[in-house]
Amino acid sequence: xxxxxxxxxxxxxxxxxxxxxxxxxxxxxxxxxxxxxxxxxxxxxxxxxxxxxxxxxxxxxxxxxxxxxxxxxxxxxxxxxxxxxxxxxxxxxxxxxxxxxxxxxxxxxxxxxxxxxxxxxxxxxxxxxxxxxxxxxxxxxxxxxxxxxxxxxxxxxxxxxxxxxxxxxxxxxxxxxxxxxxxxxxxxxxxxxxxxxxxxxxxxxxxxxxxxxxxxxxxxxxxxxxxxxxxxxxxxxxxxxxxxxxxxx
Numbered sequence: 001x002x003x004x005x006x007x008x009x010x011x012x013x014x015x016x017x018x019x020x021x022x023x024x025x026x027x028x029x030x031x032x033x034x035x036x037x038x039x040x041x042x043x044x045x046x047x048x049x050x051x052x053x054x055x056x057x058x059x060x061x062x063x064x065x066x067x068x069x070x071x072x073x074x075x076x077x078x079x080x081x082x083x084x085x086x087x088x089x090x091x092x093x094x095x096x097x098x099x100x101x102x103x104x105x106x107x108x109x110x111x112x113x114x115x116x117x118x119x120x121x122x123x124x125x126x127x128x129x130x131x132x133x134x135x136x137x138x139x140x141x142x143x144x145x146x147x148x149x150x151x152x153x154x155x156x157x158x159x160x161x162x163x164x165x166x167x168x169x170x171x172x173x174x175x176x177x178x179x180x181x182x183x184x185x186x187x188x189x190x191x192x193x194x195x196x197x198x199x200x201x202x203x204x205x206x207x208x209x210x211x212x213x214x215x216x217x218x219x220x221x222x223x224x225x226x227x228x229x230x231x232x233x234x235x236x237x238x239x240x241x242x243x244x245x246x247x248x249x
Contacts, residue, residue: 017047017055032073041243044194088208096140096215099157105133107152128171168218181224204232
């Protein structure tokens, strides 16, 4: 039985000065802001200037941010995170021919941390693990494969004998994802205070990162992915304009 939106627990993480700054920059293009804009943006969260400046200093020291002439921007490492977030909100797809991507792990002699990292990277590419070391998904996505991942796997195309819709339902928790997405849509619609809306939209991004972006033929009816993306895009644009006091893309 599918869970109703009311019964689904939506994880809303508390926002620190660091998480507010990162969320704001990750959703801003180009991802850089002068300190005066950051000061204005964190006001609705009750974050004072001294707290913000201390957080910015720590983030620069940790390699999260770069600073030049009073303007803070994402580091190269976090620019890759922004690319993944952008792809989650606006995935590029192609017509699906029925073929599936298959990635078979070929690298050996890796430690637990390296194995866990590779699993995370393959999941970020929206593949699911069919069995240990074998990852698959419908070949309907357009996205680059990082070079270090391609060195660790063999890549193939395949056509499973199992009905594709059944296989997709077995590999991804589609009903659970849809129920949580509907709950998030309700939370977005109900949020009023800027801090509450910002917190809910951060949860929406995390949820979109877990959307398998399957062909429509393989999805349940009333799939909420497009509606959740549209809600995020519109609310995030308006909230960013309010927080910064001016329009940014």
